[in-house]
Amino acid sequence: MKRRDPLFWGGVVFLVFLVLFAIFGPNLRHNPITPVGTNFLPPSSQYWLGTDELGRDIFARLAEGARISLFVGFAVQAIALTVGIIVGLTGVYGPRWLAGPIMRLTDAMFAFPDILLAILIIGVWGLGITPVIVALSITAWPGVARLVKTQAAAMNEREFVVASRALGAGTLWTVTRHVLPHLAPLLTAVAMVEVAGTILGESALSFLGIGVQPPNPSWGSMINSARSEMNSHPTLLLWPCLLLSLTVFALNFVGDGMRRRLDPRASQQ
Amino acid sequence: MLKVIDAVVEFAGGTRALDGVSMEVEPGETVAVVGESGSGKTTLARAILGLQPLKSGQVEFHGEVQTGVRARLAERVGMVWQDPYASIDPRWRVERIVREPADLMGKTLDVPALLTSVGLEPAFATRYPHEMSGGQRQRVAIARALALRPPLVICDEPTAALDLSVQAQILNLLQDIRAELGSAFLYISHDLGTVRYLADRVIVMQNGKIVEQGPSESLFENPQQPYTQALIAAQPRIEQLGVIPG
Secondary structure, three states, rough: OOOOOHHHHHHHHHHHHHHHHHHOOOOOOOOOOOOOOOOOHHHOOOOOOOOOOOOOOOHHHHHHHHHHHHHHHHHHHHHHHHHHHHHHHHHOOHHHHHHHHHHHHHHHHOOOHHHHHHHHHHHHHOOOOOHHHHHHHHHHHHHHHHHHHHHHHHHHHHHHHHHHHHOOOHHHHHHHHHHHHHHHHHHHHHHHHHHHHHHHHHHHHHHHOOOOOOOOOOHHHHHHHHHHOOOOOOHHHHHHHHHHHHHHEEEEEHHHHHHHHOHHHHHHO | EEEEEEEEEEEEOOOEEEEEEEEEEOOOOEEEOOOOOOHHHHHHHHOOOOOOOOOOEEEOOOEEEEOOOOHHHHHHEEEEEOOOOOOOOOOOHHHHHHHHHHHOOOOOOOHHHHHHHOOOHHHHHHOHHOEEEHHHHHHHHHHHHHHOOOEEEEOOOOOOOOHHHHHHHHHHHHHHHHHHHHEEEEEEOOOOHHHHOOOOOEEEEEOOOOEEEEEEEHHHOOOOOHHHHHHHOOOOOOHHHHOOOO
């Protein structure tokens, strides 16, 4: 029997709509980049959420921002998971001369503050979406690596993994068939929550003006430019803030729900 | 067939879990290893399986020294672990669990026949471990150990985690399998009652050393070493329990 889990399902529904919004929203009615009308128009049948300070359609810009946020979030986590799993497994199964140093390097990475390191990398590399993804990936993988390392090391001592080795199984066999499948629910759940963190990070960089570059919209840069009009046109600030918050909540709820669901023991109850 | 020669296992800190153990198992023979917790019984099994590196000494199988290469291990030794809740992957279905040794060797396996041979309905193949009782899980673990019909089966306290009534069923199953398969059994236990029921020969271990060994009957009837005598005397008997007032 499925248990009632309104937060999980609420999160799923929201994310499905967000993805549809990101795919179809940007050019549904108006171009998100160029001015399409007078500035500060109120919501109407023509401009569903009105226009911003340069007369651009807010609905289209929010959708384009969603597309960029989701792309950056999932791209960064895909890179972080790949690097983190490889590094973490090397820390457990790798030769001693490599396992120790690679985990020390991972620990050292924690010492760097995320946003500051991202600012440094973007400062050296230059502006653009690729530097943002690389910068956020560099601070995202150590967490995955450490999680994989501790979890895999613990799994390695579990009796069914020892039993598999006692059947003659090698490291590759036990890792791919026993260890990683067991870590998958946890890693998926953690990755979902981390996507939320990455989206916040991208918004922060865009808010600071070193993320997504104008005229391309991002929730962060929309929040930044709406700040100056906060008193006269508060809805300009409201929409990107609301979407950002709801997205972060939804990813957290879905991440937690997924972990509960992917565990076959829990799903049977 | 199996020969352990002067095996020494030392844990970090210098504790000797095995301290010069030599023993043999002949084809088709059932040998029990008894001793209290920490006497080195399980370490001996792990050393035979190559899971525990030896500080000195060696393990021979059909006169062949066992080295780090264990690729075809499942064809030689089947292992039944103590705790059927821990020794099978909770995310795998029964079919995949019992197939693992065959998959490792790239062999095919008649799963329904194998499950039937351990007293499980073939329909159990699609179940997950959490959908089964402890006794059923241990039958699955036994099926996995026997899948490739290895000449040696090691059982490490296979009934310790089970209810009393289920223990008897599992012991009967092991007896039947031994008769049918003709494999040698190395049976590790601290339960002297079951040892007497199953074993041809008994090895008594204490502090990583073998203190006494001999044919089952003579060892139980006439134990030579004080430790063996104490072990046998420490067995609970119905008469000793007395009457519970009330």
